[in-house]
Amino acid sequence: MLRLACPFCGLRDHSEFSYGGDGSIIYPALDAPVQDWHDAVFLRDNVCGRQVETWQHVHGCRMWLLVERDTLTHEIHSVRPAHSELASTLEGAE
Amino acid sequence: MTRFTAWNVFWQGITGQKGWTRQWRDPEPKAHYDVVIVGGGLHGLATAYYLSKVHGVQNVAVLEKGWIGGGNAGRNTTIVRSNYAQPGNREFYEHSLRLWENLSHELNYNVMFSQRSHIALLHSPGAIDAASRNYNTMRRTGTPDAEIWDLPTLKRAVPHLNYAANARFPIIGAAVQKRAGTARHDAVVWGYARAADARGVDIIQNCKVEGLAREGGRITALDTTRGRITAGKVAFAVAGSTSLLWQMAGLGGLPIESHKLQAFVSEPLKPLLDQVVVFGMGGAHFYISQSDKGGMVFGGDLDWYKSYAQRGNLPIVQDVAEAAMSVLPCLGRVKLLRHWSGVVDMSMDGTHFICKTPLDNLYLNAGWNYGGFKATPASGWWFADLIANDRPAPMIASFDLKRFERGLQIDERGAGPDCKLHG
Numbered sequence: 001m002l003r004l005a006c007p008f009c010g011l012r013d014h015s016e017f018s019y020g021g022d023g024s025i026i027y028p029a030l031d032a033p034v035q036d037w038h039d040a041v042f043l044r045d046n047v048c049g050r051q052v053e054t055w056q057h058v059h060g061c062r063m064w065l066l067v068e069r070d071t072l073t074h075e076i077h078s079v080r081p082a083h084s085e086l087a088s089t090l091e092g093a094e
Numbered sequence: 095m096t097r098f099t100a101w102n103v104f105w106q107g108i109t110g111q112k113g114w115t116r117q118w119r120d121p122e123p124k125a126h127y128d129v130v131i132v133g134g135g136l137h138g139l140a141t142a143y144y145l146s147k148v149h150g151v152q153n154v155a156v157l158e159k160g161w162i163g164g165g166n167a168g169r170n171t172t173i174v175r176s177n178y179a180q181p182g183n184r185e186f187y188e189h190s191l192r193l194w195e196n197l198s199h200e201l202n203y204n205v206m207f208s209q210r211s212h213i214a215l216l217h218s219p220g221a222i223d224a225a226s227r228n229y230n231t232m233r234r235t236g237t238p239d240a241e242i243w244d245l246p247t248l249k250r251a252v253p254h255l256n257y258a259a260n261a262r263f264p265i266i267g268a269a270v271q272k273r274a275g276t277a278r279h280d281a282v283v284w285g286y287a288r289a290a291d292a293r294g295v296d297i298i299q300n301c302k303v304e305g306l307a308r309e310g311g312r313i314t315a316l317d318t319t320r321g322r323i324t325a326g327k328v329a330f331a332v333a334g335s336t337s338l339l340w341q342m343a344g345l346g347g348l349p350i351e352s353h354k355l356q357a358f359v360s361e362p363l364k365p366l367l368d369q370v371v372v373f374g375m376g377g378a379h380f381y382i383s384q385s386d387k388g389g390m391v392f393g394g395d396l397d398w399y400k401s402y403a404q405r406g407n408l409p410i411v412q413d414v415a416e417a418a419m420s421v422l423p424c425l426g427r428v429k430l431l432r433h434w435s436g437v438v439d440m441s442m443d444g445t446h447f448i449c450k451t452p453l454d455n456l457y458l459n460a461g462w463n464y465g466g467f468k469a470t471p472a473s474g475w476w477f478a479d480l481i482a483n484d485r486p487a488p489m490i491a492s493f494d495l496k497r498f499e500r501g502l503q504i505d506e507r508g509a510g511p512d513c514k515l516h517g
Binding site for chain 2: 001002041042053074
């Protein structure tokens with residue numbers, strides 16, 4: 001069982017989360033050439049080692065997170081909110 | 095290599111089994127091969143065999159980073175079927191099934207192919223409609239053994255499933271392919287290795303590719319842990335590690351992610367289940383058969399996150415055990431013997447690639463998702479055809495990397511471009 005330190009909820013089992021995918025993908029502008037969209041939607045670097053990926057805490061705060069994880073050893077290097085502005089707004093509200 | 099014949103088995107039996115020779119040689123790598131196949135798994139070895147047998151290509155090597163049978167060849171649930179509905183897939187898998195039917199004779203090796211039926215349980219009128227559409231499509235396109243069973247027929251064939259009316263998903267019928275079944279996975283990879291070796295293919299184990307020498311649009315040599323090997327043509331058949339080699343060749347991204355899939359085997363039982371039974375409903379996914387040794391062999395979903403680790407996680411063990419209990423409650427006290435995990439290429443549309451690449455002398459066989467085992471004979475057959483003739487035959491024309499650009503994906507599940515959903 002992997003355990004992810006959700007910045008909002010604390011350390012939780014990965015079964016509370018849903019895996020998104022490669023977090024390094026930057027989607028092109030809506031009017032970008034089709035080839036750019038093809039590459040962003042379909043092509044993956046499929047890193048063996050450290051990669052940044054998205055997870056959603058679906059059975060918790062439902063926030064999207066950016067997790068830096070080793071895809072060979074499963075070591076988790078960092079967890080941070082995917083939308084830092086939203087995160088700081090929430091912290092301000094507390 | 096000693097051929098397996100009734101006489102040889104008898105003779106060795108009365109002379110102490112001392113006369114058998116080794117199944118394949120252990121050659122030192124030569125400096126040059128006309129064709130180098132990277133990956134000594136089922137597909138790589140089948141490709142080498144058909145290259146030699148059908149196309150007469152001499153001087154072929156298969157490089158394997160570990161040992162024959164140590165990767166996904168020994169990490170699957172051994173199911174063979176051809177119940178696909180999408181154009182391209184259905185003809186390809188049916189061809190594969192027909193090759194399976196003669197494989198033991200072809201290889202002079204008993205692969206224990208057992209056509210015991212593949213029974214996919216159905217739980218709603220909608221599911222019966224969808225399965226009827228698929229299975230009618232199969233019957234119309236060359237797979238004559240597709241059937242839809244009603245509940246009484248199913249109960250006669252498999253009496254001990256959970257037929258409770260108050261089950262969460264009551265069973266109301268089944269989609270059945272009667273020529274489908276199982277084969278002994280180790281025997282298949284050993285059989286292909288032995289048959290390829292007998293035709294002069296060099297199988298080089300403990301030989302990991304660590305670098306590729308490129309000259310313009312060609313790969314000229316492979317740097318391996320056992321020295322540099324120059325090659326006329328290079329073929330990748332390394333499911334799970336395809337992206338690593340692809341990037342070594344400087345070719346960038348692929349529509350593939352590496353995920354891991356677990357399989358399980360129980361302690362041996364007396365004969366209990368004479369078919370392959372599949373349960374897929376909502377979030378559950380479960381398939382089970384009984385091996386000839388008596389172990390219940392079963393599996394379920396992917397581990398849901400990308401990984402190159404050949405070890406499974408525990409939540410999936412629990413998921414699969416729960417699915418087992420909902421379908422076959424009689425397994426409740428059976429002990430698990432072991433479970434293992436293999437790294438599979440999950441592609442963006444759930445379908446594989448057998449194609450040419452941006453490099454002139456490089457050929458790709460990858461992206462087998464859950465389906466690599468059953469595809470073995472046809473995969474080797476058509477990949478050999480591609481390498482020998484340097485053009486895709488019509489049978490595999492749609493299995494190229496460009497299909498995403500054309501908008502013609504072969505998405506059997508209709509799940510969209512998310513690798514983990516194509517289970």
